[in-house]
Amino acid sequence: MALKLYDLCGQDRDLRFSPYCWRAKMALAHKGLAFETVPTPFTRIKEIEPGRAKSVPILEDEGGRVHDSFEIALHLEATWLDRPPLFGGEAGVAAARFVESWAFTSLHPVILRMIVKDIHDAAAEEDRGYFRSSRETRLGRPLEEAQQGVAALAGDLAKALEPVRRTLAGHAWLGGPEPLFVDYIVFGTLMWLTAIHGRLPLEPGDAVASWFERCLDLNGGFARQAPRRAA
Amino acid sequence: MALKLYDLCGQDRDLRFSPYCWRAKMALAHKGLAFETVPTPFTRIKEIEPGRAKSVPILEDEGGRVHDSFEIALHLEATWLDRPPLFGGEAGVAAARFVESWAFTSLHPVILRMIVKDIHDAAAEEDRGYFRSSRETRLGRPLEEAQQGVAALAGDLAKALEPVRRTLAGHAWLGGPEPLFVDYIVFGTLMWLTAIHGRLPLEPGDAVASWFERCLDLNGGFARQAPRRAA
Numbered sequence: 001m002a003l004k005l006y007d008l009c010g011q012d013r014d015l016r017f018s019p020y021c022w023r024a025k026m027a028l029a030h031k032g033l034a035f036e037t038v039p040t041p042f043t044r045i046k047e048i049e050p051g052r053a054k055s056v057p058i059l060e061d062e063g064g065r066v067h068d069s070f071e072i073a074l075h076l077e078a079t080w081l082d083r084p085p086l087f088g089g090e091a092g093v094a095a096a097r098f099v100e101s102w103a104f105t106s107l108h109p110v111i112l113r114m115i116v117k118d119i120h121d122a123a124a125e126e127d128r129g130y131f132r133s134s135r136e137t138r139l140g141r142p143l144e145e146a147q148q149g150v151a152a153l154a155g156d157l158a159k160a161l162e163p164v165r166r167t168l169a170g171h172a173w174l175g176g177p178e179p180l181f182v183d184y185i186v187f188g189t190l191m192w193l194t195a196i197h198g199r200l201p202l203e204p205g206d207a208v209a210s211w212f213e214r215c216l217d218l219n220g221g222f223a224r225q226a227p228r229r230a231a
Numbered sequence: 232m233a234l235k236l237y238d239l240c241g242q243d244r245d246l247r248f249s250p251y252c253w254r255a256k257m258a259l260a261h262k263g264l265a266f267e268t269v270p271t272p273f274t275r276i277k278e279i280e281p282g283r284a285k286s287v288p289i290l291e292d293e294g295g296r297v298h299d300s301f302e303i304a305l306h307l308e309a310t311w312l313d314r315p316p317l318f319g320g321e322a323g324v325a326a327a328r329f330v331e332s333w334a335f336t337s338l339h340p341v342i343l344r345m346i347v348k349d350i351h352d353a354a355a356e357e358d359r360g361y362f363r364s365s366r367e368t369r370l371g372r373p374l375e376e377a378q379q380g381v382a383a384l385a386g387d388l389a390k391a392l393e394p395v396r397r398t399l400a401g402h403a404w405l406g407g408p409e410p411l412f413v414d415y416i417v418f419g420t421l422m423w424l425t426a427i428h429g430r431l432p433l434e435p436g437d438a439v440a441s442w443f444e445r446c447l448d449l450n451g452g453f454a455r456q457a458p459r460r461a462a
Contacts, residue, residue, distance in 0.1 A: 093407065
């Protein structure tokens with residue numbers, strides 16, 4: 001049975017913008033696994049496993065379900081140890097956890113303020129009421145006021161990415177000589193922005209921008225083919 | 232010949248507060264190496280190797296000198312591969328570089344505003360003019376105004392440490408099952424604050440605080456014995 005990944009989608013069912021789903025898809029592709037995605041609007045997530053499922057990605061693997069992108073990567077690593085590593089041991093798991101938390105606290109708030117209204121507009125029609133009310137509660141104001149726009153915050157994003165840039169000054173990948181899940185964590189976050197905004201708003205000479213392009217080429221150019229919203 | 236480490240000191244020659252020197256000393260102790268430190272005021276660093284030496288730590292090893300705490304750790308790892316690892320391979324080096332840059336951009340500015348005037352007061356008398364003018368230029372105001380104090384910023388520090396806290400929720404050390412240089416990077420930064428302030432201003436129940444205590448116990452309790460300034 002093919003692996004099945006529940007993947008957040010927009011009104012355009014081919015528009016996939018969840019950072020966490022991108023992390024899981026890149027981890028599956030990294031292990032060379034065939035999988036199909038199930039396009040899932042926000043408000044349909046609860047139907048996948050009533051009483052439990054609150055977010056995607058969710059992986060269905062031989063009838064069992066794995067929730068959460070990091071758990072999915074750990075599950076794939078344990079199941080497919082003979083394939084290219086995603087972590088390379090417990091030290092690598094700890095390093096990835098650090099970067100996951102850093103991305104959540106340092107990158108996600110900036111990106112959310114770049115695109116929150118655009119996410120609303122791209123979301124499935126049935127999702128927009130839920131999305132607006134939950135995000136306006138979180139942000140404390142209307143989406144139209146909360147979104148400052150990409151141009152206004154591009155400098156903040158470039159600055160927040162400094163640890164990535166500095167690591168890439170000495171290494172091909174955040175994982176060192178080869179890409180690891182830690183690369184897909186940051187890549188997934190930037191694909192969230194890119195899918196909604198249409199492009200990554202970094203200077204072309206920025207080492208982070210060229211690393212992002214190399215990520216798009218990984219695993220048969222899997223992510224490069226993904227539809228983006230027009231900028 | 233014993234290894235020799237040039238180590239920043241205060242007016243009290245036993246007060247050692249440089250975060251970078253603490254990283255190097257912990258790396259040396261981790262490898263089980265005997266070493267002596269050379270207490271060095273800021274303004275004497277340039278005499279170590281005129282025309283080159285601009286900062287400490289500097290390690291003297293068999294007549295050769297290694298500058299910069301990260302370079303020292305890499306040098307020790309390459310020289311003493313049979314001793315406990317500091318990185319555990321290139322992926323670990325990349326992970327440590329990420330955390331080094333994160334600490335520099337996310338922790339150091341907060342801590343500097345906590346203690347910059349206190350560092351001045353603890354510095355060697357001959358260093359105080361240099362320290363004041365260089366830091367006032369960097370901060371754009373008098374040290375007396377720049378220092379907001381530990382109490383005012385303890386919440387910011389606790390918040391900035393979230394990626395450390397989250398990693399420690401699933402791992403004994405930032406390096407995973409055993410401490411690695413990545414632990415000493417963050418530890419060194421917090422020893423800077425602790426040496427000057429007298430104690431680490433985190434809630435006792437904070438996982439970061441208990442990890443810090445365990446770091447103090449490492450390598451024969453080496454860092455626990457270090458003099459601190461009275462709070």
